[in-house]
Amino acid sequence: MKKPLINHHVHTTGSDGKLSPEDTIKLAIEKGLNFICFTDHYPCPDGFDKWFCGFHSEEYYANVMGLKQKYKDRIDISFGAEVNWFLGHEDWIKKEVKKRKYDYILGAAHHLGRPSHLSINNSEKNWNETIKHFGSIEELIKEYYTQVRLMAKSGLFDCIAHFDLVKVWNEDSKYFSEDEKWYRQEVIKTLETIKESGICIEINTSGRRKKSRDEHPSFWILEETGKMKIPLTIGSDSHNPSDIDYGLERAMELAKKADYSDILIFKERKPIQVKI
């Protein structure tokens, strides 16, 4: 049987991706993928940072629904959304994700602070401003993982996006060392919460294209999730044509090395196991 090649994290012109949904599908077929899930950024509630807002039009939705049918004999397509975690807006999220027939809701903490205007990953300049706001890198990271735990416990999401996003600028451990005890404790505590909540995490290969030059999560964390039997999916967080299959085979190998024999895909918000 052909090896599964799954990309569960794909952006298109439905948000900040470069390719239209149809061109994305054609490219995925050409690259030999068997499954993709559209996870375009969902709009934000009123009054929030405009960085990830204004996406998911009605036309986009109708288009993707049509394409799912059109290409169903050539590639398996799920329809999802990457939804920002904004503490205090849980009811808003709950209402929004029921508006359409989603297969998958990916939760992401890209911002911190109250209200959540402090960015983690949009630029290193903003990252440094966020550190300044919290007073130290340790305080910032502790707040990040606190938010990830709240996100996991909220029951709103199927998966946590790019689990250790706080390492995105951490080239050569420039900001912190993952070996520090406080860091490891935060990570483990957060994994325990994710395990209890029953949701999954993703291997997100985009970190290899960024300063961190490493997947999210780091391999030592993946080994922990393997031991804890936290379910897993794989995605490239694709925004450009070259991202569509970026690092997917390597991610599959990492999953196996961390003792996974299957990963998940989602349909109608329900997980389906796929042997790897």
Ligand SMILES: [Zn+2]
């Ligand atoms: Zn994201």
Ligand SMILES: [Zn+2]
């Ligand atoms: Zn994304």
